[in-house]
Amino acid sequence: MSLKVDQDHSRFRQIVRGKIRQNLRKYISQGELLGRKGKDLVTIPIPHIDIPHFTFGEKQKGGAGQGDGDVGDPVGGDPQDGDQQGNGKQAGQGGGEHNLEVDVTLDELADILGEELELPNILDKGKSKIVNEKDRYTGIRRVGPESLRHFKRTYREALKRQISMGIYVKDRPVIVPIPDDKRYRAWKTQAEPVANAVIIYMMDVSGSMGDEQKEIVRMESFWIDTWLQKQYRGLESRFIIHDAVAREVDRETFFHTRESGGTMISSAYRLCAQLIDDHYPPEEWNIYPFHFSDGDNWSMDDTLLCVDILKQKILPRANMFAYGQVESPYGSGQFIKDLREHFGGDDRVISSEIRDRDAIIGSIKEFLGRGK
Amino acid sequence: MSEFALKTELPAYLRKEQDRIETFARQEGLDFFPIVFEILTYDQMNEIAAYGGFPNRFPHWRFGMEYERLAKSYEYGLSKIYEMVINNNPSYAYLLEGNSLVDQKLVMAHVCAHVDFFKNNFAFRATDLDSGGRSTDPVRRPQGYDPNRRWIDKMANHGSRVRKHVGRHGINKVEEFVDCCMSLENLIDVHAPFQGRRRLREEDEAPQEIPRLRADRPYMESFINPEEYLDAQRAKMAAEQDKAKKFPEHPERDVLAFLLENAPLERWERDVLDVVREEAYYFAPQWQTKIMNEGWASYWHSRLMTQHVLDASEIIDYADNNAGVMATSNGRLNPYKLGVELFRNIEERWNKGQFGKEWEDCDDLEVKRSWNLRLGLGREKVFEVRALYNDVTFIDAFLTPDFVIEQKLFSFGWSNKNERFEIDTREFRAVKDKLLSQLTNGGNPFIYVEDANFDNRGELLLRHDHQGQDLRSDYAREVMKSLVRVWKRPVNLSTIIDAKPAMIRFDGKEHSVRQVKS
Numbered sequence: 001m002s003l004k005v006d007q008d009h010s011r012f013r014q015i016v017r018g019k020i021r022q023n024l025r026k027y028i029s030q031g032e033l034l035g036r037k038g039k040d041l042v043t044i045p046i047p048h049i050d051i052p053h054f055t056f057g058e059k060q061k062g063g064a065g066q067g068d069g070d071v072g073d074p075v076g077g078d079p080q081d082g083d084q085q086g087n088g089k090q091a092g093q094g095g096g097e098h099n100l101e102v103d104v105t106l107d108e109l110a111d112i113l114g115e116e117l118e119l120p121n122i123l124d125k126g127k128s129k130i131v132n133e134k135d136r137y138t139g140i141r142r143v144g145p146e147s148l149r150h151f152k153r154t155y156r157e158a159l160k161r162q163i164s165m166g167i168y169v170k171d172r173p174v175i176v177p178i179p180d181d182k183r184y185r186a187w188k189t190q191a192e193p194v195a196n197a198v199i200i201y202m203m204d205v206s207g208s209m210g211d212e213q214k215e216i217v218r219m220e221s222f223w224i225d226t227w228l229q230k231q232y233r234g235l236e237s238r239f240i241i242h243d244a245v246a247r248e249v250d251r252e253t254f255f256h257t258r259e260s261g262g263t264m265i266s267s268a269y270r271l272c273a274q275l276i277d278d279h280y281p282p283e284e285w286n287i288y289p290f291h292f293s294d295g296d297n298w299s300m301d302d303t304l305l306c307v308d309i310l311k312q313k314i315l316p317r318a319n320m321f322a323y324g325q326v327e328s329p330y331g332s333g334q335f336i337k338d339l340r341e342h343f344g345g346d347d348r349v350i351s352s353e354i355r356d357r358d359a360i361i362g363s364i365k366e367f368l369g370r371g372k
Numbered sequence: 373m374s375e376f377a378l379k380t381e382l383p384a385y386l387r388k389e390q391d392r393i394e395t396f397a398r399q400e401g402l403d404f405f406p407i408v409f410e411i412l413t414y415d416q417m418n419e420i421a422a423y424g425g426f427p428n429r430f431p432h433w434r435f436g437m438e439y440e441r442l443a444k445s446y447e448y449g450l451s452k453i454y455e456m457v458i459n460n461n462p463s464y465a466y467l468l469e470g471n472s473l474v475d476q477k478l479v480m481a482h483v484c485a486h487v488d489f490f491k492n493n494f495a496f497r498a499t500d501l502d503s504g505g506r507s508t509d510p511v512r513r514p515q516g517y518d519p520n521r522r523w524i525d526k527m528a529n530h531g532s533r534v535r536k537h538v539g540r541h542g543i544n545k546v547e548e549f550v551d552c553c554m555s556l557e558n559l560i561d562v563h564a565p566f567q568g569r570r571r572l573r574e575e576d577e578a579p580q581e582i583p584r585l586r587a588d589r590p591y592m593e594s595f596i597n598p599e600e601y602l603d604a605q606r607a608k609m610a611a612e613q614d615k616a617k618k619f620p621e622h623p624e625r626d627v628l629a630f631l632l633e634n635a636p637l638e639r640w641e642r643d644v645l646d647v648v649r650e651e652a653y654y655f656a657p658q659w660q661t662k663i664m665n666e667g668w669a670s671y672w673h674s675r676l677m678t679q680h681v682l683d684a685s686e687i688i689d690y691a692d693n694n695a696g697v698m699a700t701s702n703g704r705l706n707p708y709k710l711g712v713e714l715f716r717n718i719e720e721r722w723n724k725g726q727f728g729k730e731w732e733d734c735d736d737l738e739v740k741r742s743w744n745l746r747l748g749l750g751r752e753k754v755f756e757v758r759a760l761y762n763d764v765t766f767i768d769a770f771l772t773p774d775f776v777i778e779q780k781l782f783s784f785g786w787s788n789k790n791e792r793f794e795i796d797t798r799e800f801r802a803v804k805d806k807l808l809s810q811l812t813n814g815g816n817p818f819i820y821v822e823d824a825n826f827d828n829r830g831e832l833l834l835r836h837d838h839q840g841q842d843l844r845s846d847y848a849r850e851v852m853k854s855l856v857r858v859w860k861r862p863v864n865l866s867t868i869i870d871a872k873p874a875m876i877r878f879d880g881k882e883h884s885v886r887q888v889k890s
Contacts, residue, residue, distance in 0.1 A: 004428070005419040008436030011547075015433055049437060051554045052850035054817050056841040062785035062793065064807040065703040066710070075703045075784045075793040143539060 015049065110230030113223060113364075137185045144184025153183035197232035197286035198279075199225065200272050203254060204293035206243040206263040208330035216326050217292040218255050220360050224290065227368055232286065238275060242268035244298070248275070265297050265335065266305040273313035282317040289314060289321050290367075294328035295335035303335060307342045315348050322367045323351040380410035386467070389477055396680040397484040401755065402672065404487035405521075406462035409480070413469050417453055418442040420466060424655070425458035426527045430534035430647060432550055455479040459490040459499060459658070461521035474689040477681055478673055485672035489665050491517070492759045495657035498565035501526065523654060530647040537640040549641055552854035553648040558816045559627035560649065562656045582606055623820035623835065628652070630821045635858050645858070659814045660762045667711015668758050670697065674712070703784070703795075713779055718757060718770050719750035763811045771807070773800040781807075809839070817843060822866070832859045836867035843867055845876075852878035 065075055140153055158177035162168040168175075201221055203214070229235045239254035240246055243261035246268040272289050280287055297303050314321055325336045336351050343349040352363040382390065390409060397404070412420065422439035423429040446452050454475060457465040465483040467476055490496050497503070500519040538546045582605050587596040624630045628649040632642060658665070674694060682690055700706045721727055725745030734740055761769065775781075776798070783806035787794040796802065818837035826833035832855065836843060848865065855863040855878070862879040866888065873888040 003415060003419045003439075005422055005435055005439045008422075008431055008433055009439050010436070011431075011543075012433040012436035012440065049433075051434065051551065052847040053555055053558050054819055054836070054851050055558075055844050055847055056815070056817060057844040062783065062796070062806060063810045064705060064781060064783050064803055065795075066700045066705050066779060066781050067703040068780060069703065069782070069795050071795050071797055073795050074790070075795060142535075 012049075110226045113227055114230070134190050135187045136190055138188045139186040140183050141186040142180075142183065144186065148185045150183045150185050154181055157181035157183060196236065196284065197228060197288065198236040198238060199228060200238045200240065200275060200287070200289045201254065202240040202242065202246075202268045202272060202289065202291040204243070204263055204265070204268075204291075205241045205257050206261055206294075206296070208263075208294050208296050208328050209326075210328060213294060213326040213328050214255065216354055216357060216360060217324070219357070220292070220324065220354065220363060221290065223360070223364050224367065227364075228288065240268050240271055240275075242271075246271040263293070263296055263298050264302050265291075265293060266302050266309060269306050269309040269314065273309055276314070276317050280317075287318040289318055290324065291322070292324045292326060293335060294330070295325045295333040296328075296330065297335050297338075300338075303338045307338070310343075310349070315346075318348070321349045323349070324354055324363055324367070325351065326354045327356070380412055380416070382409050382411055382467075385473075386411070386476060389473075390480055393477065393480045393676060393681060394484060396676050397481070397488075397672070400672070400676070401751075402484055402488040403491060404463070404484055405460075405491050407457075407483060407487055408462050408464050409467055409483075410464065411467045411469050414446055414452065415443065417456070417466060417468050418446060421453050421456055425456050425464075425466075426524060428524070428528035428531045430527075430531045430550070431538065432547065432554075434554070455482060457483045457486045458523070459496060459521065459654075460523050461491075461519060463487040463490065464524065472689065474682070474686045475693060478677060478690060478693060481673040481676040481681060482669045484676070485669040486665060488672075489661070489668050489758060490521075493657070493661060493664070493762075494760060495660050495762050498562075498657055499523065499654055527651070530651065533643055534647060537644060541640060546640070546644065549644055549857070550648070552857045553645050555851050555854045556628060556631070556858070557648055557652045558814070559819050560629075560652050560656065561625035562653075562660060562813070564626050564629070565653070582609065619824045620821055623822050625818070625820050627819060627821055627834070630824075631858050634824060636860050637858065641858075656814070657762075660764075663707045663711040663714075663763045663811075664758065664761065664766050665711070666708045667713075667715050670708045670712040671715045671754075703782075705781075710779070714766070714770055714775065715754055715757070717772070717775055719754050721750075722753035723748055723750035725749075764808060767804065767807055767811065771804050776800050776803050783807075817841070819865075826864055829861075831862045831864060834863065834865045836865060838868040842869055845869070848876060849878065849883050852876065852883065856880050 069075075140150060154177050155175060158175045158181040159168070161178075161181060162175060203209075203217055205214075225235075225237060237251070239249050239251055241249050241254060241257055242264065244264045244267065246264075248271065249257070268291065276282070276287060297306070310321060323336065323339055325333060327333065333353075336353060339349065339351050350367055352366040354360060354363045386409070390407075394404075394407070418439055420427055421442055422435045429435060442453070452468065454468060454471065455465065457463060463483075463486075465479075465487075467479055471479075497513075497519075499521055501522065502520040534546065534550070582602055584597045584602070587593045620630065628645065631637075632645055632649060637645065677690055677694075678687075698706065698709045698712070700709055723746075724743060725731070725747040726740075726743050731740075731743065734743070757766065757770070780798075781803050782795045782798045783803045784793050785796045786792075818839070820835045820837065821832070822835040823833040825831070834855075848867075852863050852865065862877060865876045867874055867876065869885070875886050875888050877884050877886075
C-alpha cells in the first residue's frame with residue numbers, strides 16, 4: 001500500500017544520501033558494506049537531521065527528574081528526550097543526535113557510487129538493443145496537458161468538492177469542475193535492459209597474495225558488481241582462481257581460498273576464453289573480464305602467452321578487459337608493465353594499480369570511468 | 373474528511389465499547405467534543421503520527437524522517453504507538469489494529485479525557501478558528517460551546533497551499549524556505565491569542581504646539597516663557613517624537629508575526645511563513661499543558677477502567693499496561709506519572725480540606741497528618757484546575773514539599789568535575805524552580821524583536837532575554853542565517869555569553885560576535 005508519507009520519506013532519503021556521499025570513501029575502505037549474500041540490503045547508521053532553533057546550551061540546562069539516588073549521583077539519559085524511547089544516550093552529549101538505521105538498497109548505493117565517482121552510464125556499444133524504453137502511465141497528478149485529463153478522476157474531485165461545499169443538488173446533479181479539480185494521467189519512462197552482461201572475475205591466489213590483498217579484491221569486486229548490476233538487469237558473475245593452474249569456483253570459494261603455489265596467469269586467461277566460448281556468445285552478452293593479481297608471473301614466456309590469448313580470444317569479444325594489480329610485499333609487479341607495453345594504445349585494456357585500501361576508489365574510477 | 377478518507381471505521385464490537393465508555397465518562401462529568409475513532413494498521417498509524425496526527429500536512433522531509441524513526445522502531449519492536457488523538461471538533465482518535473480489547477478500551481477511556489481537556493482547558497481556546505484568532509476572555513464561554521476547530525481541514529489546506537507553491541517554484545526552493553521558517557517556529561508568543569486586538573500605532577497625536585507656562589499678562593510673556601525655556605521644550609518634544617519613531621514601538625515577542633508583517637517577502641514566501649506560524653500556534657497549547665493533559669487522561673482512564681469498564685478477568689492485563697505507561701526510568705520525569713499523581717494529590721487535599729490559611733499556618737506535623745475536614749471538594753477542584761491552569765501554573769500552585777518527597781523528585785545539573793549530569797538537590801524550592809524553568813515558554817528562550825532599523829541601517833535587532841542560560845551558539849548561528857534569509861538585511865542578536873553581554877551579528881556572509889559594554 002502506498003502512503004502519503006512516501007514522498008516525504010524519499011525526500012529525506014535523498015537528503016541523507018547527501019550525507020552518505022561524503023562518507024563514501026570511508027565506507028569503501030573500511031569494508032562495512034559486505035555480507036550481501038542473498039540479502040538485497042545493507043544497513044548503514046546515519047544521524048538524525050536536526051532543524052536548528054534558538055535553544056539553550058546543554059551544560060547549563062539541567063532539569064528536574066524523578067527517582068532514587070543521592071545528591072551527586074549521575075542522572076541517566078537526557079530528560080529532554082523524555083518521551084522518546086530508544087537507545088539510552090549518554091547525558092551531556094550534543095543534543096538531537098539519535099542514530100537512525102537507514103537501509104539503502106543496492107540500486108541506491110550504485111546511484112551514490114555513480115554520482116560520487118561521476119561514472120558515466122555504460123554506452124550502447126552497438127549490440128542489438130541494449131535498452132528498451134517504454135512510457136507507462138503509472139499515476140495521477142494535478143497538472144498536465146488537457147489531452148491527458150483523466151475524466152473520471154476529475155469528475156470525482158469535482159463531485160467531492162461540491163458535496164463538501166454543500167452546493168451539490170441531488171435532484172439536479174450538475175457537476176462543474178474548476179481547475180483545481182482537474183486530474184491528469186502521469187507517466188514514467190522505464191528503461192528495460194534487454195541484453196545481459198557477465199563479469200568474469202579472475203584472481204591470483206598464489207603464495208604472494210595475502211589476506212589483505214584478497215580483502216582489497218573483495219571490496220573492489222563488490223563495488224564493481226553493484227555498479228554493473230545497476231546497469232544491466234540479469235548480470236551474471238563467474239569466478240576463476242588460479243595459481244599455476246586455473247579453475248572455476250563459486251563466490252564463496254573465490255573469496256576464501258587459501259593461497260599456495262606459483263603463478264601462471266595464462267591458465268586463467270585460457271579458462272576465461274573457454275568460458276566465453278562455451279556460454280557467452282558476444283552477440284548476446286556484454287562481457288567484462290576482471291583480473292586481479294600481484295603481478296608476479298612465473299615467466300616471461302607465460303606473459304607473452306597471456307598477451308596472445310588476450311589479443312586473439314578475449315579482447316575481440318569483451319567490452320573491455322580490466323587488470324587490477326594489488327601491491328604485495330613479495331610480488332615484483334612486473335605484469336602490469338608488460339601489459340602496458342603491449343596494449344599501451346589500446347583503450348579496451350584498462351590496468352590499474354591498487355596500492356592499498358584507499359586506492360580502491362580511484363581504481364574503480366579507472367575501470368568504470370570510460371562508460372564501456 | 374470522514375466520508376472520503378481512509379476506510380477505517382470502527383468494527384461493531386468496538387463501537388459498542390465506545391458508546392459504553394462515553395456514557396460512563398459523561399456520568400462522571402466529563403464534557404467532550406464528539407469523538408471519531410478510526411482503526412489503523414501500524415503503517416497508517418506511523419504515517420499519521422509522523423504528520424503529528426493529521427492525515428494531510430504540507431510536504432516536508434521532516435515528516436519523512438519522523439516516519440522512518442517510527443517505522444523502524446516499530447519494526448524492531450522498540451516501541452509502538454497505542455493511541456493518538458487530535459484537538460479537532462469533532463476530535464479524531466486512532467486505534468491500532470490488532471491491539472487487545474483491554475488496550476483498546478483503555479485508549480478509549482484515555483481519549484475521552486483528552487478531548488474533555490481540549491474542550492475545557494483555557495489554553496486550547498487559542499485554537500478556536502471562529503474566535504478570529506484572538507480570544508480575550510479565556511475562561512467564559514457561551515452556552516452550548518461548540519467552536520470551529522476544523523484543523524484537519526485547515527492543515528490539509530496548508531498542504532495544498534504549499535504544494536501549489538512547490539508546483540510553481542520548484543521543490544528545492546520552497547523546501548529550503550520551509551526549513552528556514554521551521555528553524556524560527558519557536559519564536560512565537562503563546563500569550564498573543566489572549567491579548568485582544570493588537571493596538572494600532574497612534575499616529576501623530578502628539579501636540580504640535582509647544583507647551584508654555586501660563587502668563588496672565590501679555591507683557592509678562594517674554595519673562596515667564598523666555599526663549600531658552602521654549603528651546604528646551606522644543607528639544608524635549610523632538611526627543612519624544614524620535615522615540616515614538618522607533619519600530620517596533622514595544623519589543624515584539626511574536627517574531628514570526630513581525631516578520632510576516634514587515635519582512636520583504638515574496639507572496640509565496642509570506643504564505644509559507646504564515647502556514648508554519650499558524651501551525652506553531654496550533655501546537656503550542658499541547659506543549660503548554662503536556663503534564664496536565666496526560667495526567668488528566670491517565671487519572672480518568674484509571675478511574676473509568678477500574679470502576680466501570682473492566683471485568684475481573686481483564687484487570688491484570690489492564691494493570692500491566694497501566695504500569696508500563698506510568699513507569700519512570702533513568703530518573704526521567706514521566707509527564708503521565710507526574711500529572712496523574714498531582715491531580716490525585718489535589719483531589720485528596722481538597723477532600724480533606726488541606727488548604728488555605730489555617731492549613732498553611734499549622735506547624736504541628738501530627739495534626740497535619742490526620743487533618744481531615746471532610747469537605748469533599750476534591751472532585752470539584754480537579755475539574756476547576758483542568759480548566760484554568762497550564763503546566764507552569766499547575767506546578768506553581770499545587771506542587772508541595774510533601775509531594776516532592778513522596779514522588780522522589782530531584783533537580784540535576786551539569787557537573788564540570790565529573791563531566792556528567794548529576795543530582796543537585798532534593799530541596800523543594802530548588803526542584804520547583806528547576807521544574808518551572810524547564811516548562812516556562814516550553815523550554816524555549818525568550819526572544820524579542822527590539823528594533824527593525826538598527827543603527828539606522830534597516831538591520832534587525834533581536835534581544836534574548838537572558839534568564840540564566842546561554843543560547844546554544846552553533847544553533848543560534850544557523851538560526852541567524854534563516855533570519856537573514858527572511859529579513860534580507862543583516863541581523864543582530866543581543867544576548868549574554870559567559871556572563872558578559874554580547875552581540876552576535878550575521879551579515880549574510882559571516883558571523884561576528886562582539887562584547888558589549890552595558
